[in-house]
Amino acid sequence: MEICDRDFDREVLKSDIPVLVEFWGSWCPPCQKEKYILEKLRDEYKGRMKIVTINVDRNPRVAYRYRIKCVPTYIIFHRGEAIHSDIAAKSEGQLREMIEEALRKIA
Amino acid sequence: MKLHNAHKTCWNCPAAILKGNVDFRACGQSLEAIRRRIEREGLLIECARLPDLGHFEPTITFEECPEWRPTKYGYLLENMRVMILGIDGYLGWTLALKLGALGCEVSGVDCFLRRKMVRELGAHSVVPIYPIEERLKAAKEVLDIDIKFRKINILDREKLGQFMREVQPEAIVHYGEIPSAPYSMIDCNHAIQVQYNNVIGTLGLLFLMKEICPEASLIKLGTLGEYGAPLTGRPLFEGLFPADAVLRWRGREWSLGGELTPRDPVSFYHVSKVQDTFNIYEACKYWWLRSYDVMQGVIYGVHTDEVAADPRLRTRLDVDEWFGTVVNRFVAQAILGMPLTVYGEGEQIRGFIALEDAMECMVRLISSPPEPGQYDVVNQVSGLHKVSELAETVARVAAEFGYDVKIQRVENPRVEADYHPFEVVSTKLPNELGFTPKVPLEVEIRRMFELLTQPHIVERIKKVAHLIRPRTWWSGEKRIVETLEVYRPGTRRRRGFKPRLITDRERFPISKVEEVERAVEAIGDGEGGDGNM
Numbered sequence: 001m002e003i004c005d006r007d008f009d010r011e012v013l014k015s016d017i018p019v020l021v022e023f024w025g026s027w028c029p030p031c032q033k034e035k036y037i038l039e040k041l042r043d044e045y046k047g048r049m050k051i052v053t054i055n056v057d058r059n060p061r062v063a064y065r066y067r068i069k070c071v072p073t074y075i076i077f078h079r080g081e082a083i084h085s086d087i088a089a090k091s092e093g094q095l096r097e098m099i100e101e102a103l104r105k106i107a
Numbered sequence: 108m109k110l111h112n113a114h115k116t117c118w119n120c121p122a123a124i125l126k127g128n129v130d131f132r133a134c135g136q137s138l139e140a141i142r143r144r145i146e147r148e149g150l151l152i153e154c155a156r157l158p159d160l161g162h163f164e165p166t167i168t169f170e171e172c173p174e175w176r177p178t179k180y181g182y183l184l185e186n187m188r189v190m191i192l193g194i195d196g197y198l199g200w201t202l203a204l205k206l207g208a209l210g211c212e213v214s215g216v217d218c219f220l221r222r223k224m225v226r227e228l229g230a231h232s233v234v235p236i237y238p239i240e241e242r243l244k245a246a247k248e249v250l251d252i253d254i255k256f257r258k259i260n261i262l263d264r265e266k267l268g269q270f271m272r273e274v275q276p277e278a279i280v281h282y283g284e285i286p287s288a289p290y291s292m293i294d295c296n297h298a299i300q301v302q303y304n305n306v307i308g309t310l311g312l313l314f315l316m317k318e319i320c321p322e323a324s325l326i327k328l329g330t331l332g333e334y335g336a337p338l339t340g341r342p343l344f345e346g347l348f349p350a351d352a353v354l355r356w357r358g359r360e361w362s363l364g365g366e367l368t369p370r371d372p373v374s375f376y377h378v379s380k381v382q383d384t385f386n387i388y389e390a391c392k393y394w395w396l397r398s399y400d401v402m403q404g405v406i407y408g409v410h411t412d413e414v415a416a417d418p419r420l421r422t423r424l425d426v427d428e429w430f431g432t433v434v435n436r437f438v439a440q441a442i443l444g445m446p447l448t449v450y451g452e453g454e455q456i457r458g459f460i461a462l463e464d465a466m467e468c469m470v471r472l473i474s475s476p477p478e479p480g481q482y483d484v485v486n487q488v489s490g491l492h493k494v495s496e497l498a499e500t501v502a503r504v505a506a507e508f509g510y511d512v513k514i515q516r517v518e519n520p521r522v523e524a525d526y527h528p529f530e531v532v533s534t535k536l537p538n539e540l541g542f543t544p545k546v547p548l549e550v551e552i553r554r555m556f557e558l559l560t561q562p563h564i565v566e567r568i569k570k571v572a573h574l575i576r577p578r579t580w581w582s583g584e585k586r587i588v589e590t591l592e593v594y595r596p597g598t599r600r601r602r603g604f605k606p607r608l609i610t611d612r613e614r615f616p617i618s619k620v621e622e623v624e625r626a627v628e629a630i631g632d633g634e635g636g637d638g639n640m
Binding site (some may be wrong): 025026027028030031032035036060061091092093094 | 367481
């Protein structure tokens with residue numbers, strides 16, 4: 001799910017479950033491809049981890065707020081706090097590992 | 108049911124003024140003033156076509172915008188300003204007429220280099236083509252199309268820039284390159300000429316686009332030959348590795364998704380195309396330009412409705428060893444009663460597309476600009492064929508026209524594998540741009556025979572008959588290839604690999620495409636409508 005500046009607080013910070021946010025740019029080919037994997041994982045983790053994407057150029061306010069300097073950047077939020085962040089495109093296995101690790105941490 | 112580009116927004120539109128409004132941090136254009144304004148007011152842009160809108164949020168879709176009108180190829184900007192580099196060529200002229208018929212404001216440049224090169228080799232287009240002045244006049248008389256033309260060599264950046272400033276193109280189609288592998292392999296001078304013209308011409312264009320029309324999309328003609336034919340059997344992906352591609356090394360793994368796939372060009376001409384790929388890729392990254400790099404299969408054929416409308420509107424067709432593509436050469440040989448020349452074993456597999464289908468793909472790409480900064484690649488191909496099978500098909504159609512055709516295997520002057528696996532991925536055009544190939548191979552070959560068997564064209568083919576059999580060796584040798592074997596069609600056992608074209612059509616079933624087209628047929632090309640399918 002693609003979100004924007006306006007709904008970031010509602011979809012991410014006020015979410016009942018943890019949220020993985022991918023910050024991406026249209027000029028970043030790995031980001032374009034990563035969307036397909038994130039869509040797949042979104043279904044797999046439904047109810048346990050929300051997965052959303054946000055374009056940094058179209059939504060600069062959020063990008064400024066979290067000082068995004070490189071894409072893709074991943075931040076996992078839980079109860080409004082960033083509990084994990086990472087950069088550089090990931091394989092499906094690496095993303096799954098990142099999500100599982102975060103879920104273990106907050107369990 | 109929506110058209111393929113209905114969901115695209117101002118972010119894809121060349122009329123959206125992003126520069127000065129968007130914080131282009133990625134390419135070092137971040138400005139404190141823009142940042143402060145965005146933090147205060149949010150991200151707002153302006154529209155070059157609708158200045159009355161003032162500053163607004165860039166969320167208007169093509170379906171909602173009054174400037175984008177439905178056509179059977181998707182929403183198209185009304186009177187879209189499209190500039191074609193190499194407008195006098197085989198593809199350039201054909202596309203100019205097609206776009207003009209769709210209501211685009213077409214402009215173009217050419218310096219007639221192709222006519223000159225062909226003439227210097229002692230050859231000519233077997234389909235007569237008229238001087239550009241005659242062509243432009245006929246386009247107006249027959250199709251009511253005005254084309255703004257300038258004689259400009261794209262290496263002359265000052266003149267090209269001047270024309271671009273005047274036209275302010277919203278899309279640029281770059282056909283202005285020397286399109287021949289054998290021509291680049293004649294000798295050092297020809298290799299340098301091809302690489303200089305192609306690479307430097309494109310590089311200069313990128314700088315001009317940055318300065319003059321950074322929001323326009325660049326549709327650049329590459330070639331499937333940039334990839335080569337990997338002997339690992341790895342599929343030829345669409346320029347970039349897919350999302351689930353992974354590199355494993357020493358127990359660790361990395362995502363390859365989105366990285367450029369390896370290129371393995373097969374001539375100095377193909378090397379020039381690969382260099383273009385990298386230059387365009389970088390320009391998109393540095394300056395937020397947007398581009399489709401079109402990895403086109405070998406093209407063949409003579410027909411579109413527009414070029415067939417009048418003899419003066421016909422596009423060129425070359426059959427010599429340097430500029431004639433394989434199907435075009437075979438048809439000419441069949442008409443001459445010359446056994447069709449298959450190089451080596453004839454088991455080489457290549458991707459192909461008919462002229463008419465290729466033009467439709469280009470219109471769809473023009474109608475669906477990439478995102479700012481996006482370098483995207485499409486494999487533009489409608490079928491994969493072995494060269495020996497093409498010869499069989501041409502022989503079969505030739506028989507319908509009363510020609511008894513034989514096939515000959517000749518020495519292969521090129522450095523290429525005779526037997527090789529070949530798997531091509533072409534999913535974007537069918538699934539994201541709504542393209543379905545409409546012209547089967549036999550149909551276009553039949554059209555070619557209908558045209559090329561006209562007596563005045565047969566006479567022109569006879570005059571270049573001695574230039575069809577190759578004499579340009581990749582080794583540098585200069586001698587006409589020897590015949591290895593002559594055989595009758597249908598008598599040779601098929602060997603080698605079976606090609607595989609991956610289109611993932613199941614993601615966008617043909618029935619849905621047809622449904623959209625039927626709905627749009629009712630609207631008509633370029634005519635207005637409410638756009639709600």
